[in-house]
Amino acid sequence: MPWWVATADLLLGADCAGCGTPWWGACRECRTHVTGEPTRLTRPTPAPVGFPLTATAGPYDEVFSGLIHAHKEEQALMLTPLLGDRLAAAALELLHAVAVDPGSIILVPVPSSAAAVRDRGFDSTAALARRAARRLRVAGRPARVSSLLAQRRGLADQALLDAGSRAANLRGGLRLRRPAGLLGVDAAAPVVVVDDVVTTGASLTEAVQTLCDGGFDVLGAATVSATVRRRSAGSSD
Ligand SMILES: [Zn+2]
Incomplete structure (x- = not known):
């Protein structure tokens, strides 16, 4: 491979992360797919x-x-606007569903482990949250991001665990980063917990529980995507 091909690949990415077609970032079809999906409760x-x-x-x-994988694991930062705008759309769907006007809101990303963030070089969920907050503000909804949650040390990587182990692994696994009175944010503003994907629901549940225990008013959660369970005769879960 000529050096300039390798360099271009390194700098630009060779394929669409959604379908593998030669492209930079997300191809037109994948963008249309991602933006065309209706937001919904899950x-x-x-x-x-x-x-x-x-x-x-x-x-x-x-x-x-x-x-989502390319954004998180391969630092495909060019995907932040696409995915972050979809996260904003999900947050608006949640606000519509709770049917109250909360005024301004705080987006709280579900935290990754410090080691994962170090390995990846950035916190993908926080990046999506920041983009989503910007999008919400453009849409006339005051929103900001506060990383109020952190993982306790010794937590196993959720992605490596099955559904039953995930909830057990996470129980008590999150903590508020600072006592609520010292957070420097308006503690009265309601909170929306945000994440890239909801699978078993263990992470969102634990995040909301930790924030509620800390005295925060949590409206609910918003995610870019949600796993859809396929029903099969032999399924044991
Ligand atoms: Zn594609």
Whole structure:
């Protein structure tokens, strides 16, 4: 491979992360797919006790999962606007569903482990949250991001665990970063927890529980995508 091809690949990315067609970022078809999915409320089956009202912008299909994975694991930062705008759309769907005008809102990203952020070089969920807040403000909805949550040390990577282990792993696994009175944000502003994907619901449930315990008013959660359970005769879950 000539050096300039390798360099261009490194700098620009060679393929669409959603479908693999030669492209930079997300191709036109994948963009149309991602932006064309209707926002909706979602709930895993079974849902953990305390699972919050949650809105999402699409199913965790091949296109969504490819783009989210590339953004998170391959630092495909050119995808932040596309995915962050969809997160904003999901947040608006949630606000519509709660049917109250909360004024300004705080978006709180579900935290990754410090080690994962270090390995990846950036916090993809926080990046999506910042983009979503900007999009919401453009839409006339005052919103800002506050990373109020952190993982406790010793938490296993959720992605490596099955559904049952995820909830157990996370129980008590999050903490408020600082006592609520010292956060420097308007603690009276209601909170929307945000994440890239909801699978078992364990992360969102734990995040909401931790914030409620800290005295925050949590409206619910918003995600870019949600896994859709396929029903099959032999399924044991
Ligand atoms: Zn594509």
